[in-house]
Amino acid sequence: MTSDASTAGPETAGAGLTSLIGEAEKLANPHGHEGETATAVNSEKNRSLYASRIKIYPKLVHGRYRLVKWVVMAITLGVYYVTPWIRWDRGPFAPDQAVLLDFPHRRFYFFWIEIWPQEVYYLTGLLILASVLLFLVTSLAGRVWCGYTCPQTVWTDLFIYIERLIEGDRSARIRLDKSSFSINKLVRKTSKHAVWLIVAIATGGAWVFYFDDAPTLAANLLTFSADPVAYLFIAIFTATTYVFGGLAREQVCTYMCPWPRIQGAMFDDESFLVTYKYDRGDPRGPHKKNTSWDGRGDCIDCGQCVAACPMGIDIRDGMQLECIQCALCIDACDDIMAKVGRPRGLIEYDTPANMDRRLAGEKERFHIFRPRTVIYMGVLVLVSAIMFFSLATRGAIDLNVLRDRNPLFVQLSDGSIRNGYTVKIINKVHEEQAFSIRIDGLPSAQLIQQGVSAGDSVKTAIPPDSLKDIKTFVILPREALGSLDGGEASLRFIVENISTGETVYNETSFRGPR
Amino acid sequence: MTDTKHTDDVTGVDTTGHQWDDIRELNNPLPKWWVYSFYACIVWSVAYWIVMPAWPIFMNGAWTYTGGVIGYDQRVVVENDIAEVAAGRQVYMDQISAQDLPTIQQNVELMEVALAGGRAAFGDNCAPCHGSGAQGSTGYPNLNDDDWIWGGSLEDIHVTLKHGIRWEADDDTRFNEMPRYLTDEILTADQVSDVTDYVLTLSGTAETTEASARGSEIFARECTACHMDGGIGNRELGAPNLADAIWLYGGDRASVYESIANARAGQMPAWGDRLDPVTVKQLALYVHALGGGE
CATH class of the missing domain: 1.10.760.10 (Cytochrome c-like domain)
Structure with missing residues (x-):
């Protein structure tokens, strides 16, 4: 807000007395009087860099995008609350929760996929996938993520919905906040915060179910016998939900989130963005019924787009950092356009390039396939393919062979050379499995297992879902030392699941004297 | 320097009232939350000195430290x-x-x-x-x-x-002793050399020669009591196997000669x-x- 007339820019100074009066009025009523034009509190010209926050009262709108947002909210909240309760049978040695991040046992379960600690790269792949998808969507249609699916948006929307139920719509809320203390105000405010808190607790409460068996944990939570860590995390997420969704709201997006700063590099002139079509709307101004629309724009300056905006900006100022592209201003404007009998879509998903084309009298065109989007799509397909392939082809055995390095090799009394290897086998099957170990690459070498008499094949049984270290030795007879090249030969350990026949191998080497 | 109140024209902020060559300093106090945190830290530190071990002190002619009232000790x-x-x-x-x-x-x-x-x-x-x-x-x-x-x-x-x-x-303790054949003049240098040649044939590292044949007779007389026939050693006596590939003190001719001439005795x-x-x-x-x- 411009607080000092003498420091205002030439624009305001030149506007004269009326403007000054307007300024003074704005100061007293940052949101305008009831029924009057709304003020975009976060619009660039309305706030100095170090102003404290002015509360925003988003007005309820009806329309296509509002409907989409309700549906998306229902789906995302539904997924969040229901997922931990889905069961998935994995047999007696594994949990039956479909989605479970089991940190104590170091396993991530996701329906039929099971991630061991050493496979966390799948998580990396998932994050890469998510970010590339975000890039693609942003370059196509702006901050769709921010406007519809981001948890901050979804929960803020839910909190505003609750606020609206209890305190009424925009003008009622402004009136309530301005009114002096009364029982009505106390009851409404208290009940609003109470319901918010319940939602916040439910949010924090649902979070912990992803990390432990949900029914057991729920029972423990209710009887106050759950792990204190569970209560701690519920408290943390309750607090963040309440503070971010109820109190901080748009400040999270504007000041805390890095994404608005990155987005500028993500979209271009051909991206679909929520746009006020100034080529059609300006010059704007109030319009009296039954007067001509000639020589003026379609915007009647009613301010409904501003009143609906949860970020407190005026979309007519063009693309701004704060805009989360929620499209509620589109619904608000479409409603007004229908009432005044003008075509819908004065504010609409549009591209900056099309605006220029219309101004130049050209036809609108849409370029969905641009180098940027094609590259993002390519990366997306590539990463998905790699992940899918690696997931589909990964086996139930993991093998790691660690060669002893200290000592590098041992000479035995008959002149033969012995190397020691620790064979680490992971049995990912939820049943005990028998494995045989053999070597390949040094025909005359012999594999023996510590504590077991020598034989061609070393066998071992590994308990369900676990890792076993098997200490083995490979002995190369004196006569065969010639098969070493510079004191070294490559060697392959082959592990076979005796019942399924699944085979994995690990390359290592055999060392001897040079 | 003056003590009169002065307000900066550009920023509208009071200055500290000090002036050096027409340069003044704006009086922008620290944020309150910072100042109060700072005071709280000072209070905390004083409490910490009392409760926890904190200060080195010289007492009764030696350096020690204040132990703190709760008697906490990391050791x-x-x-x-x-x-x-x-x-x-x-x-x-x-x-x-x-x-x-x-x-x-x-x-x-x-x-x-x-x-x-x-x-x-x-x-x-x-x-x-x-x-x-x-x-x-x-x-x-x-x-x-x-x-x-x-x-x-x-x-x-x-x-x-x-x-x-x-x-x-x-x-x-495990105890045995190999005689120092040359040092104690049990054998001559030539004889030791012959035995060395023979010992090296046991593990197949040297060919049989006239010298090793002579050494063989000396070995049978002097060494087999402990190292046994064929030099296969005797674990009861701690006599190493001379016929295998492993040499504790080196298997080259000079090392073996030295072992016979001067004996070895690790501990x-x-x-x-x-x-x-x-x-x-x-x-x-x-x-x-x-x-x-x-």
């Missing part, structure tokens, strides 16, 4: 922690102490504990001579291989560890005097598991 904490860990291990230590070595070897869980304890004890006590990987070096046996001077069974290794080798403080402490019986048992199990155990 005590560490000692308690160590005692706690030791108490947790005691269950296993008792089992290792009570059971004989082959029984422990059959127990997977106990073996895991024993090998971990043995590895740690080996690193602390044995690695200086035998190497961190027990690979040894000239004069210090490699414990990974299958060549044992005093025997490679669990029991043999345990006895060797407990009583040491040529460790006179221990009455049951190992009796660890039974230095370490507790459980640790010695763990060491025996660890060394046996290195790959050469019999």
